Amino acid sequence: MSDFLEARLTVSGDFLGAARSKKVSAEGLAPNDHSELSRLISAVAQAGRTSAPGRAGSEVKQYEISLKMADGERTFQAPEGAESVAFKALRTWLEAHGQWVAR
Amino acid sequence: MCQDHTHGHRHSIQCIVPPHILENIILNGERKQKEWALRNLHLAGQFRGERRIQQAVFAQIPTGVKRRTIYDASSSETLPGKLVRGEGDKPTGDVAVNEAYDGSGSVYDFYQAIFKRKSIDDKGMRLDSTVHYGQKYDNAFWNGQQMVYGDGDGQLFNRFTISIDVIGHELTHGVTEYEASLVYQGETGALNESMSDVFGSMVLQFSKKQKATAASWLIGEGLLAKGVKGKALRSMSAPGTAYNDPVLGSDPQPSHMKNIYKGPQDNGGVHINSGIPNKAFYLAATTLSPTGYSWEKAGAIWYEVLCNRLRPNSGFKECRDHTVAVAKSMFGATDATKVKKAWQAVGL
Numbered sequence: 144m145s146d147f148l149e150a151r152l153t154v155s156g157d158f159l160g161a162a163r164s165k166k167v168s169a170e171g172l173a174p175n176d177h178s179e180l181s182r183l184i185s186a187v188a189q190a191g192r193t194s195a196p197g198r199a200g201s202e203v204k205q206y207e208i209s210l211k212m213a214d215g216e217r218t219f220q221a222p223e224g225a226e227s228v229a230f231k232a233l234r235t236w237l238e239a240h241g242q243w244v245a246r
Numbered sequence: 247m248c249q250d251h252t253h254g255h256r257h258s259i260q261c262i263v264p265p266h267i268l269e270n271i272i273l274n275g276e277r278k279q280k281e282w283a284l285r286n287l288h289l290a291g292q293f294r295g296e297r298r299i300q301q302a303v304f305a306q307i308p309t310g311v312k313r314r315t316i317y318d319a320s321s322s323e324t325l326p327g328k329l330v331r332g333e334g335d336k337p338t339g340d341v342a343v344n345e346a347y348d349g350s351g352s353v354y355d356f357y358q359a360i361f362k363r364k365s366i367d368d369k370g371m372r373l374d375s376t377v378h379y380g381q382k383y384d385n386a387f388w389n390g391q392q393m394v395y396g397d398g399d400g401q402l403f404n405r406f407t408i409s410i411d412v413i414g415h416e417l418t419h420g421v422t423e424y425e426a427s428l429v430y431q432g433e434t435g436a437l438n439e440s441m442s443d444v445f446g447s448m449v450l451q452f453s454k455k456q457k458a459t460a461a462s463w464l465i466g467e468g469l470l471a472k473g474v475k476g477k478a479l480r481s482m483s484a485p486g487t488a489y490n491d492p493v494l495g496s497d498p499q500p501s502h503m504k505n506i507y508k509g510p511q512d513n514g515g516v517h518i519n520s521g522i523p524n525k526a527f528y529l530a531a532t533t534l535s536p537t538g539y540s541w542e543k544a545g546a547i548w549y550e551v552l553c554n555r556l557r558p559n560s561g562f563k564e565c566r567d568h569t570v571a572v573a574k575s576m577f578g579a580t581d582a583t584k585v586k587k588a589w590q591a592v593g594l
Contacts, residue, residue, distance in 0.1 A: 160517025246495030
């Protein structure tokens with residue numbers, strides 16, 4: 144898989160309703176973080192798409208991870224409660240390390 | 247039974263009774279034994295929520311009795327978590343626990359006092375809530391069995407128990423599930439969301455003894471963290487004006503059908519398009535009861551429609567038609583016209 148340039152996590156569907164995003168750019172990322180993020184991205188790419196329904200009930204979050212790679216863009220989506228292990232690991236990492244994107 | 251060696255009375259933490267014996271006690275013991283056994287199963291994290299066990303415990307409890315149970319997920323995503331406060335227990339040192347307890351009590355009281363409804367299912371269902379769910383979890387939800395509240399990330403959101411209307415919102419999802427069972431997608435999902443805002447707002451007004459024209463009609467006031475540019479998550483009186491923040495963007499709720507959201511996000515805009523029926527309810531409530539309470543007429547009409555008219559796939563137009571018809575049968579033609587005008591104002 145080619146190098147990533149930018150990763151963006153978008154969340155919608157929760158109590159707020161409106162979508163909001165966090166972003167991580169490869170530029171300026173510490174070497175350790177860069178290699179960890181690359182590993183998480185590769186794992187998501189290998190895991191493929193999740194097709195299971197989300198959890199039951201109200202306010203079900205919808206997660207979308209958009210990856211800008213050197214050879215193009217890829218998008219992965221999963222509803223809350225149906226994330227693959229790899230998807231959840233990447234989503235959690237982006238939540239912890241990403242910066243909110245102004246809308 | 248188990249002994250607390252410090253104080254010499256029964257204590258559940260040190261209990262080593264295996265779960266199958268506790269379940270037998272729940273099924274066959276006396277009332278106090280049943281409750282003791284259930285508490286131990288919860289504390290040991292071994293309660294499997296089996297319907298026959300639950301029924302055995304609560305069969306002797308008369309309907310119309312408030313039964314609140316608060317759990318602490320301790321930042322995990324495992325439900326229900328550790329039992330931390332039951333009905334009649336003293337407040338704990340945890341503000342989220344106490345808010346969930348008091349808030350679910352207020353919701354119970356509102357439905358009981360105004361609509362003679364006995365809890366979520368109208369059969370005295372126990373009100374279970376879990377607080378401290380997940381890590382910096384910025385959401386609250388009803389999962390079909392219980393309410394769940396996150397602590398918020400502190401950057402955008404405070405804890406979700408902070409607003410009593412949010413608690414009313416979540417519990418009303420339970421009521422909707424037992425009544426109209428509106429599908430949680432697209433326009434039907436937006437109607438589902440609107441019902442939760444409508445009754446959540448009335449719970450807040452009821453707790454404050456506020457008349458319809460004196461209410462803020464805001465949902466989630468106090469929920470936005472310090473520094474976020476906004477007053478709440480939604481405004482029922484002026485959808486689309488609750489916040490305008492660099493990160494959150496501007497409040498996307500439309501107040502008229504001409505601006506209805508048709509995209510895929512938010513399960514087809516369930517929290518976005520709810521602004522349309524929300525505004526219709528606000529207009530109906532304030533014109534039907536200009537000097538009174540929102541639940542006296544508008545609330546009574548919407549409750550009847552939610553419980554006895556709407557179906558799982560009903561949309562805005564069906565809700566409009568039913569509320570107008572129910573207004574006429576409950577309060578007469580003049581009030582039916584006021585409800586009709588409220589819907590017309592939002593393009594329906």
